[in-house]
Amino acid sequence: MSSILQEIEEQIANVSSSVEKSNVGTVREIGDGVARVEGLSDVQLNEMIDFGGGLFGLALNLEEGEVGVVLLGDSTHVAQGHECKTTGKLLSVPVGENMLGRVVDNLGRPIDGKGEIEAADVYPVEKIAPGIIKRKSVSVPVQTGIMAVDAMIPIGRGQRELIIGDRSTGKTTIAVDAMIAQAQQNKAAAEGRLKDHKPLYCIYVAVGQKRSNIARTIQTLENAGAMENTCIVAASASDSAANQYLAPYTGCAIGEYLMDQGKDVLIVFDDLSKHAVAYRQVSLILGRPSGREAFPGDVFYLHSRLLERSARLSEDAGGGSMTALPIIETQAGDLSAYIPTNVISITDGQIFLETDLFNQGIRPAISVGLSVSRVGSAAQTKAIKKVSGTTKLDLAQFRELQAFAAFGSDLDEATKSKINRGQRIVELFKQGQYSPKPLEVEVAVLWSMQNGYFDDVDVDRIKECQNALEEFFANRKADLLQLIADEKSLTDAVVDGLNQALKDFKTSWK
Structure with missing residues (x-):
């Protein structure tokens, strides 16, 4: 009897050691910020892989014999034969109200030199969007303070309104103006000049921009007193493609936490053209097949699963909202290009800025014919509507x-x-x-x-x-x-x- 028990114990020990081994992998090949790892048989998509020394990777390609892992940080110490292990956790970022007034990187770590951030919770960067039952119709306006927008292309809380146009036509300015307007309204409400006002917190995600441009935007917000209600997620042009790819999802997770607390959030993605290019770069290095304009086949899903997370929740679901202002840069005003048509079909309308109008001194250079809000006058106060x-x-x-x-x-x-x-x-x-x-x-x-x-x-x-x-x-x-x-x-x-x-x-x- 004892020999049978001993045999069973040995089998259990063998099974447990094999499970342990299955969660430790070896780097077969590394280059361009992507590691191909063998031996990770028990790994999930989007799971964090620990490479030691504070370096983590993200499992993006699950193939039969290997896993394609995108490295999130300095990978100079990783070489062929390096061991790594699964963590059992999906990629998550710290969230909380303490994020407001701060500048963070694509993993929610502070980069503004103002010390550590005490997080209230941790949210996964990828999350399924709220379902139809949890949502309610958009009817509360986002008062942008831009007369042409508020009068003709109104934006409501919970809406996704695309800002699209060529380079240097004032796309970022419209988004920043809307953020400054929220700070002014919060101040008016605090002084008792604005009744029944629910504050709108802002998140600005900078993808693939020069650091000097990001610094200029931060300075503008600080000068206008809008920074205290704003969180900046920065993945500059000097960051890796993987960091640029993750930044919008990180911003979305921070906004989702506030929305779940019943608060209203405005999130600006500046811009999703660079985001798509970063994703294309990551996908091509991972060996995914390319399709139209060398983008991978799932590039539509890349933006749809991001923007669908914007919603206005019903009272039963907490009553919060997240409004998205994605920005897309066109080439020579070509609205029919691949990424612009994708994002236009995901959003609830677009503000199209024309180069000709901008050069004539008509600013904001909004094209009346091509701009539309699919929410319309439902997102206007009675006075503005009239x-x-x-x-x-x-x-x-x-x-x-x-x-x-x-x-x-x-x-x-x-x-x-x-x-x-x-x-x-x-x-x-x-x-x-x-x-x-x-x-x-x-x-x-x-x-x-x-x-x-x-x-x-x-x-x-x-x-x-x-x-x-x-x-x-x-x-x-x-x-x-x-x-x-x-x-x-x-x-x-x-x-x-x-x-x-x-x-x-x-x-x-x-």
């Missing part, structure tokens, strides 16, 4: 008629009035960077335009008139602006106040 009613149509008609007017043909009165109105709308929508406007000022200006108060002003003096009007409201009609901010709709008292204020202003302004 005053911006036909603005987008007026501007689109103006762009069409402008082409005819260029030929110098005789125009009828109706066409002339549409062109005149369009020219004034274009001037009013010009806005300096990093100067978002509060809701009440937008309503006052748009209402003045809609009711013809700018019609008798020369086009080249529209901006001067608008600035004077905003100053007049701020200095002499602050109570009316406060009423608009409180009511958020055009009540009789608001309309009467606006009528009287505009009459007073027109008599004083020359």
Whole structure:
């Protein structure tokens, strides 16, 4: 009997030692930040592999005889024959409210020299998006402070709105303006000037940018007082392709934690074209077959599984939300290229910036014809919805008629009035960077335009008139602006106040 027990014990020992050995692998080949490892028979996709010396890898290719592992850090000490072992953990990053105000790398480690971050929890970088039952419809606006966006292409909390255009057309500026606007609204709410305001926390993911550009963006946010509500995840151009590939998912995990706490989050991915290129680089080194434009076949899934995680959760699921502003850079305005069409089909609309408009000094250079918000007026306050009613149509008609007017043909009165109105709308929508406007000022200006108060002003003096009007409201009609901010709709008292204020202003302004 004892010999049988001894035999069983030996078999158990052999099995356990073989299991142990199966979780230790040997590096067969290493190069370009990718290790091919043999012997890891018990490994999961996206599992962290420990190479010792604080270096971890990510198991991305599970093949029959080997595992393709992307190394996340300095791998100079790893050579052929080096041993590594599985950790049993999927790649996770630290999350928590302490991340706000900090700059972190693609693994959530601080890189701003302000000390360690005390994390509240650890979240996996890859997570299944919330299902339909957990979600609710988008109806609360993200007030960006950019008049053209708030009036014509409104963004709602929980939406995914793509910002797309050529290089140097102001894509990042729109996202940064929206982040600065949130800081201004939080300040107004703290001072009691904004009622029923739920703060919107921001996450900015910089992928493949020069470090000087990332530093400039951080400085801009700090100068505007927006950094304390913002977390920056940076994977610069000097980082490895694997780090650039992971950064958006890390930012998403940090945002998801806040969303699960019932908070509202705005996440900017700047930009996903570089993210796709980094993923293509990793995939080609791993030996995955390439398809169109040398991208791997799953490049659509790369962005869809990232952007689908943006949602507005129902009250039962915590009531938080995550709004995504992905940025895509086009080549010569080509919207029909591979990655742009992919991301357009995943998102709920796009803000398309045109190089020609930008060069004409129309900034933000938003193309009215190609920009759209699939949430629409559901994501606008009643006041903005009322005053911006036909603005987008007026501007689109103006762009069409402008082409005819260029030929110098005789125009009828109706066409002339549409062109005149369009020219004034274009001037009013010009806005300096990093100067978002509060809701009440937008309503006052748009209402003045809609009711013809700018019609008798020369086009080249529209901006001067608008600035004077905003100053007049701020200095002499602050109570009316406060009423608009409180009511958020055009009540009789608001309309009467606006009528009287505009009459007073027109008599004083020359």
